[in-house]
Amino acid sequence: EAQVTQNPRYLITVTGKKLTVTCSQNMNHEYMSWYRQDPGLGLRQIYYSMNVEVTDKGDVPEGYKVSRKEKRNFPLILESPSPNQTSLYFCASSWGKPDTQYFGPGTRLTVL
């Protein structure tokens, strides 16, 4: 089954404790992306990747890191999480940038 998976689905952590949210897709998509969803702000793109080893900043990259060492995986790293990073995070993938994106189920992160 074609899908985008994210782990964990829910995470409560404390300020400053490094964490990684994993994202994996099995569709051989080239384009992958991370979004955060906040009330009233819709989805905002954090980082995206056009292919392996090619990543670039979206609209809200501060406080986040990503890597794309393999085509299928695109982890989101918070080196020192802060409470303003409490949000719902979605990973997405597509064949290319303008193509239909397939979204993961979301990760609800709370930073205390």
Next chain:
Amino acid sequence: AQKVTQAQTEISVVEKEDVTLDCVYETRDTTYYLFWYKQPPSGELVFLIRRNSFDEQNEISGRYSWNFQKSTSSFNFTITASQVVDSAVYFCALSEAYSSASKIIFGSGTRLSIRP
């Protein structure tokens, strides 16, 4: 710069009414793509439609229809004879095909509530 505006934050209608969700976009590119996604209460994001800038034909899919008008930079979504299952947050999104920045911009969403 890219921008997507969904001015309707929340809409509430009674079942079987028709409802239109507005989406206005800004772009300097001549080639771009517009999308609509649905986010039901369960939280997942469901793709509804993709439209490229060269195709201004309106689209109909069952009770759903989309009106793309380049002259007003709008890509509105209409649900005919709404049902309770249509209750969700709906997002409009824009992707520029040839921009050096490969961003995808989403609107802030419209929360649609269908009352029985």
